[in-house]
Amino acid sequence: MNSIEQFRKFADSTKYLYVGSDIYSRMISDFLSFTEGRPVYIIADENTMDAAGNRFLQFCRDESVPVAGLHRFSAEPELTSDYENVIVLKDKLSGNYCVPVAVGSGTINDLVKRTAYELNRPYAVVATAGSVDGYASDGAALLYNGLKQTLPCSAPCFICADTAVLSKAPREMTSAGYADLLAKNPAGADWLIADTVGLDFPEPDVWSMIQGNLPEWTGSPENLLKGDSDAFIRLFTGLNATGFAMQYMKRSRPASGAEHLMSHIWEMDGHTFRGKHVSHGFKVAIGSLASIALMETVLSMKPDGLQIDSALEQWPSFEEKLAAVEKHFTGTGAIDDLLKINREKYISHDELKTRLFSLKDNWGVMAEKVFGHLIPYRRYRDLLERAGCPVVPEAIGLTVEKVMETYYPAQLMRNRYTILDLAVETASLEKACSRIAESRLYLK
Ligand SMILES: NC(=O)C1=CN([C@@H]2O[C@H](COP(=O)(O)OP(=O)(O)OC[C@H]3O[C@@H](n4cnc5c(N)ncnc54)[C@H](OP(=O)(O)O)[C@@H]3O)[C@@H](O)[C@H]2O)C=CC1
Numbered sequence: 477m478n479s480i481e482q483f484r485k486f487a488d489s490t491k492y493l494y495v496g497s498d499i500y501s502r503m504i505s506d507f508l509s510f511t512e513g514r515p516v517y518i519i520a521d522e523n524t525m526d527a528a529g530n531r532f533l534q535f536c537r538d539e540s541v542p543v544a545g546l547h548r549f550s551a552e553p554e555l556t557s558d559y560e561n562v563i564v565l566k567d568k569l570s571g572n573y574c575v576p577v578a579v580g581s582g583t584i585n586d587l588v589k590r591t592a593y594e595l596n597r598p599y600a601v602v603a604t605a606g607s608v609d610g611y612a613s614d615g616a617a618l619l620y621n622g623l624k625q626t627l628p629c630s631a632p633c634f635i636c637a638d639t640a641v642l643s644k645a646p647r648e649m650t651s652a653g654y655a656d657l658l659a660k661n662p663a664g665a666d667w668l669i670a671d672t673v674g675l676d677f678p679e680p681d682v683w684s685m686i687q688g689n690l691p692e693w694t695g696s697p698e699n700l701l702k703g704d705s706d707a708f709i710r711l712f713t714g715l716n717a718t719g720f721a722m723q724y725m726k727r728s729r730p731a732s733g734a735e736h737l738m739s740h741i742w743e744m745d746g747h748t749f750r751g752k753h754v755s756h757g758f759k760v761a762i763g764s765l766a767s768i769a770l771m772e773t774v775l776s777m778k779p780d781g782l783q784i785d786s787a788l789e790q791w792p793s794f795e796e797k798l799a800a801v802e803k804h805f806t807g808t809g810a811i812d813d814l815l816k817i818n819r820e821k822y823i824s825h826d827e828l829k830t831r832l833f834s835l836k837d838n839w840g841v842m843a844e845k846v847f848g849h850l851i852p853y854r855r856y857r858d859l860l861e862r863a864g865c866p867v868v869p870e871a872i873g874l875t876v877e878k879v880m881e882t883y884y885p886a887q888l889m890r891n892r893y894t895i896l897d898l899a900v901e902t903a904s905l906e907k908a909c910s911r912i913a914e915s916r917l918y919l920k
């Protein structure tokens with residue numbers, strides 16, 4: 477198996493990485509190099525303090541690492557990725573020159589990551605679950621002005637994960653991490669589509685690190701559910717390699733495609749199921765299935781089926797496109813940011829015409845490339861199911877109809893070309909939605 481350390485060469489901020497069952501006996505010397513004698517300030521919550529924080533505190537005591545303070549968010553109500561929580565943390569930390577240590581999973585890590593960045597300090601994370609690929613990324617996925625966006629900031633300088641802790645995390649968190657990792661497959665297909673349009677060339681080293689190793693990282697989902705420690709190392713390696721890829725590229729393209737944009741819409745809607753927020757990974761699982769369904773439906777079309785005249789006729793003017801953004805997002809704090817994104821993203825009728833003719837010429841090559849890469853829907857669903865992930869929208873409190881309604885606003889979320897753009901630009905979204913909704917396979 478590829479060692480996680482060999483992927484760290486892609487990271488410019490993460491200098492130290494410890495994963496395994498005996499991390500505390502090995503990491504003191506590097507930890508002291510990281511802190512440079514400054515005290516640590518631990519940020520955790522009630523769940524994560526029990527899961528790993530107390531053990532980390534014991535490590536500090538045993539090794540005489542000074543602890544300046546401890547902020548423990550309460551477990552109820554659920555901690556969210558709202559930027560307001562960064563303000564709370566900055567207020568706590570700004571007075572003393574300590575180094576922050578996040579003890580938790582995706583949300584706590586992102587809150588501390590952005591706080592450390594705004595205070596211009598390095599930070600460490602003690603991971604408590606293999607639930608997301610965000611530990612090692614250099615962005616924080618936060619709700620800022622109501623828009624779920626990836627705010628720039630440096631990745632952690634020091635990452636450690638005790639596999640005994642990861643394997644004891646709630647099973648759903650592991651399944652969610654598996655779904656977030658497996659999603660690099662449809663996200664990669666989106667990258668190939670963007671490449672065909674001439675917008676975003678897949679960086680070869682990053683492509684081979686992620687896509688080349690993904691089958692091994694995700695190949696035996698049931699071993700994760702059995703608590704197999706090697707399976708956890710593979711999962712955490714894949715999640716962190718993706719984070720390193722984001723550090724290397726300074727953007728989230730290697731990790732995120734249409735499936736993530738759909739998940740962000742549901743998060744911004746405040747979607748809950750049985751009174752609780754649905755995890756990032758579970759929303760991504762349904763977003764992935766929806767994205768693959770759309771890819772298989774749209775790309776199965778023959779080039780002759782691409783009606784350029786009708787697509788051009790349906791293409792909105794600049795004003796009409798902005799009006800569509802207003803219609804979908806008015807009343808949310810995100811509206812100004814989304815209008816800006818869509819002003820930048822808009823292409824004129826003439827530009828669309830050129831793109832559509834080029835697409836018609838390259839359609840067969842693009843479909844071949846994408847289908848050569850994409851895990852087919854049935855197999856993808858099976859992998860998710862074996863990993864304990866949701867495979868129908870109802871399992872996270874959505875409906876097929878709601879998923880169909882999400883494709884269009886998700887296309888407005890980012891200036892990053894995906895299958896959503898291809899479907900909208902070729903005026904095939906509506907027809908594809910009817911086919912998906914009527915099919916006996918997709919999202920059923
Ligand atoms: N920056 C990036 O590149 C990325 C960021 N993300 C973001 O990460 C967030 C989701 O993170 P995710 O990890 O799924 O969920 P959370 O960090 O929100 O954690 C979900 C719940 O699990 C609890 N928990 C964590 N570890 C343990 C444990 N070992 N034992 C018991 N309970 C535990 C948490 O407790 P508590 O509330 O106490 O922490 C919380 O209640 C989203 O905001 C998403 O957008 C996702 C991918 C990439």
Ligand SMILES: O=C(CO)COP(=O)(O)O
Pocket residue numbers: 609610617624625626656728731732733736737740
């Ligand atoms: O969640 C992320 C990666 O897993 C971040 O992706 P976005 O940049 O699309 O928000």
